[in-house]
Amino acid sequence: MPGENxxxxxARERAALLSVDGYDVSLDVxxxxxxxxxxxxxxxxxxxVTTIRFRCAEPGATSFADLIAPRVTAVSLNGKDxxxxxxxxxxxxxxxxxxxxxxxVVDAQCAYSxxxxxxxxxxxxxxxxxxxxxxxxxxxxxxxxxxxxxxxLKAPFRFEVRAPEGWxxxxxxxxxxxxxxxxxxxxxxxxxxxxxxxxGPYHYVTDSYSRAFADGTTxxxxxxxxxxxxxxxxxxxxxxxxxxxxxxxxxxxxxDYPYPFGKYDQAFVPEYNLGAMENPGLxxxxxxxxxxxxxxxxxxxxxxxxxxHEMAHMWFGDLVTMEWxxxxxxxxxxxxxMGAFSLVGATRFKDGWIxxxxxxxxxxxxxxxxxxxxxxxxxxxDLQDAKLNFDGIxxxxxxxxxxxxxxxxxxxxxxEGARRYFKRHAYGNTRLGDLxxxxxxxxxxDMGLWARSWLQTAGVNSLTxxxxxxxxxxxxxxxxxxxxxxxxxxxxxxxxxxGLYRRNADGALERxxxxxxxxxxxxxxxxxLAGAEAPELVLVNDDDLTYCKTxxxxxxxxxxxxxxxxxxxxxxxxxxxxALWNMTRDALLPxxxxxxxxxxxxxxxxxxxxxxxxxxxxxxxxxNYAAPEWRExxxxxxxxxxxxxxxxxxxxxEHQLAWARFFARVTDEPGLELLTGLLDGTATIDxxxxxxxxxxxxxxxxxxxxxxxxxxxAAELARDDTASGKRHQVRCxxxxxxxxxxxxxxxxxxxxxxxxxxxxxSTIAGFTQPSQRELLAPYADRYFTVIERVWAERSIQIGMxxxxxxxxxxxxxxxxxxxxxxxxxxxxxxAPALRRLVLEARDDLARALRGQACxxxxxxx
Numbered sequence: 001m002p003g004e005n006x007x008x009x010x011a012r013e014r015a016a017l018l019s020v021d022g023y024d025v026s027l028d029v030x031x032x033x034x035x036x037x038x039x040x041x042x043x044x045x046x047x048x049v050t051t052i053r054f055r056c057a058e059p060g061a062t063s064f065a066d067l068i069a070p071r072v073t074a075v076s077l078n079g080k081d082x083x084x085x086x087x088x089x090x091x092x093x094x095x096x097x098x099x100x101x102x103x104x105v106v107d108a109q110c111a112y113s114x115x116x117x118x119x120x121x122x123x124x125x126x127x128x129x130x131x132x133x134x135x136x137x138x139x140x141x142x143x144x145x146x147x148x149x150x151x152x153l154k155a156p157f158r159f160e161v162r163a164p165e166g167w168x169x170x171x172x173x174x175x176x177x178x179x180x181x182x183x184x185x186x187x188x189x190x191x192x193x194x195x196x197x198x199x200g201p202y203h204y205v206t207d208s209y210s211r212a213f214a215d216g217t218t219x220x221x222x223x224x225x226x227x228x229x230x231x232x233x234x235x236x237x238x239x240x241x242x243x244x245x246x247x248x249x250x251x252x253x254x255x256d257y258p259y260p261f262g263k264y265d266q267a268f269v270p271e272y273n274l275g276a277m278e279n280p281g282l283x284x285x286x287x288x289x290x291x292x293x294x295x296x297x298x299x300x301x302x303x304x305x306x307x308x309h310e311m312a313h314m315w316f317g318d319l320v321t322m323e324w325x326x327x328x329x330x331x332x333x334x335x336x337x338m339g340a341f342s343l344v345g346a347t348r349f350k351d352g353w354i355x356x357x358x359x360x361x362x363x364x365x366x367x368x369x370x371x372x373x374x375x376x377x378x379x380x381x382d383l384q385d386a387k388l389n390f391d392g393i394x395x396x397x398x399x400x401x402x403x404x405x406x407x408x409x410x411x412x413x414x415x416e417g418a419r420r421y422f423k424r425h426a427y428g429n430t431r432l433g434d435l436x437x438x439x440x441x442x443x444x445x446d447m448g449l450w451a452r453s454w455l456q457t458a459g460v461n462s463l464t465x466x467x468x469x470x471x472x473x474x475x476x477x478x479x480x481x482x483x484x485x486x487x488x489x490x491x492x493x494x495x496x497x498x499g500l501y502r503r504n505a506d507g508a509l510e511r512x513x514x515x516x517x518x519x520x521x522x523x524x525x526x527x528x529l530a531g532a533e534a535p536e537l538v539l540v541n542d543d544d545l546t547y548c549k550t551x552x553x554x555x556x557x558x559x560x561x562x563x564x565x566x567x568x569x570x571x572x573x574x575x576x577x578x579a580l581w582n583m584t585r586d587a588l589l590p591x592x593x594x595x596x597x598x599x600x601x602x603x604x605x606x607x608x609x610x611x612x613x614x615x616x617x618x619x620x621x622x623x624n625y626a627a628p629e630w631r632e633x634x635x636x637x638x639x640x641x642x643x644x645x646x647x648x649x650x651x652x653x654e655h656q657l658a659w660a661r662f663f664a665r666v667t668d669e670p671g672l673e674l675l676t677g678l679l680d681g682t683a684t685i686d687x688x689x690x691x692x693x694x695x696x697x698x699x700x701x702x703x704x705x706x707x708x709x710x711x712x713x714a715a716e717l718a719r720d721d722t723a724s725g726k727r728h729q730v731r732c733x734x735x736x737x738x739x740x741x742x743x744x745x746x747x748x749x750x751x752x753x754x755x756x757x758x759x760x761x762s763t764i765a766g767f768t769q770p771s772q773r774e775l776l777a778p779y780a781d782r783y784f785t786v787i788e789r790v791w792a793e794r795s796i797q798i799g800m801x802x803x804x805x806x807x808x809x810x811x812x813x814x815x816x817x818x819x820x821x822x823x824x825x826x827x828x829x830x831a832p833a834l835r836r837l838v839l840e841a842r843d844d845l846a847r848a849l850r851g852q853a854c855x856x857x858x859x860x861x
Contacts (some may be wrong), residue, residue: 006066116273230722
């Protein structure tokens, strides 16, 4: 990573100096399948020849182009050959004495990637086929071709690719094969990080979309979807195309700007680090969105949301792009909001806002309470900062704030602002002020104060109801109290709906009154609710209009303890669950009490996405926030509860499947016999089909407890000899309770770079097991001795995986906290991005210790 960073100041200076007219990029990837010495230490490479035409505002000036490559063969600038050894340092090509109009030609040998950064090469263990795809954001296109790697130097691109015979190649524009070369149509002006190439023997399915406009014109969009041949039997392309067409209809209805990038291909690719990437005309997704086994509707909803999120980027991000990564939110927050907005408005997933409230906002709440929290419009000094800011603030908090903005200015004004934004800045770059100006035009509101409160300050507020009753038992005054953390004291204007709930004659807990109010300042009276009958529950963010941590008064909390499962409104119920989980994380509710609520009420949860979130939270409560002396009892209670619900759930239902997976994750010793029986067929549960994916879930638990070993896992891989099977096997092997196994896994990840990104991820996931705390204890000290070296030597993606994944967070003691503080004190000059990761892990550990103290205190009450 040294020498590969780019600062904001450097980017601004280069943008002021240069304007790019176009790129011609020629790649030769026939080497992807060529035989080579298996013992070779040299990276496998491909030829990359790039021609860049650009202008310079100050003739005679010096600048640089970006390229990360093992070898540069030739460089010429304006017809003059330059010595690569003099102008190329491994990351940059120095360009001196620039003319007003320039042409740079770079001929290089670039390396195929094993980390999912650049041009990733994957060999399918099932059939030996090779698959390639690119992934660049924020700055890895320079691993594939020479360029000016920053978002505000947009240009048209023409790609051509020479590939092995029988392969097909895709890029952003439409392509044709002629004389052994795939040539692609020139793109519109786009940023380097959203260019893309996918190549290989992919299974490819096509469809089409047509849209007639009021002026009599018709837009025709060729649609395509692809995956590895081994996944073709599981590929439900029809559903992907259905959501795609629904999304295109929705965005054309609301954006009044025709899709501008020609075709629309969607590639599901192996060993992908992200969920997806919005390359115009060629969106890439992780192939795990193709489901090999039975999954719940929450999985299909999640995939649809991602499809729509990436589609929204065609306008927010690709057509109009942020100037620098400070304003990353201009695309990610909008796409996250639009994903849920269009999901509910255009598809069969009408409960998308429940998932948003329960799952996406949980990500935001966690991120916004870390020491690394930042305003939505962040201070991004360089590319390492940018890489780490694809986080819960930029995505989920930003989307939550946009939902608040829609409530604040109105949906019509918001969408009209978006329409003007696209038309005014098409193919250009923007900053925060560009968006605010159009919203002021359409809403008539001063957006400055709103932006300062919501976009330019960090932290999450808490809203708590205060209820005073009169002598007749009616509300005399109901107020909303707003609080903020001492370190982030900003109080914000919140547009909230305050709901009053009570049980009806049938025992159902239902809303009987609601009022919307602008809660601004430390205390806001909700005058409209004065005189209402006394509530059993007050929900201060009813309908989830704002971004806040919801708190309860004592009466409301008592009602939830007794009757949470009786709430009839699924969104209100999800909001209450989310609030209770935030209280658990904040050490205001003992972990054992949260687990008890899950055991008593989760079986009545109708929303499958909420149920699966409750399972994850209960597991986290046991692992991180329960007092150590209570963990064994807690595991037994969760195991017993899961078995009861597994049998009680409707036969063959998605709820039964969710409970089966939860049982496998939390089961203690007595439950292992049932898992073994379900695997070998000696035990059955009516309606539960143990498919291959569920088999691996069961085997992971059995391997963790030492019930199965290398022999059984090898036999299972023979049964499922696929890329997915290999990842599962690697995880299970690393999960075995053996000191030798842990030492091997540690060495494979820390001391070697032989594993691909996907297998690094699987190995770390297997290595770190909550039931193996003693076995993992020796690695706490080792972690702090190796992370700076790992960060320096490995790619940023692998560095992030190792630093996050191997932090000794299961060694939950003051000693571990002290060791973390000592490393931070001794490494003040370490890379800021590395320090950020360690600070975040420290905060999670400190929070766990506070939660455990809260839970331990509950045992004495």
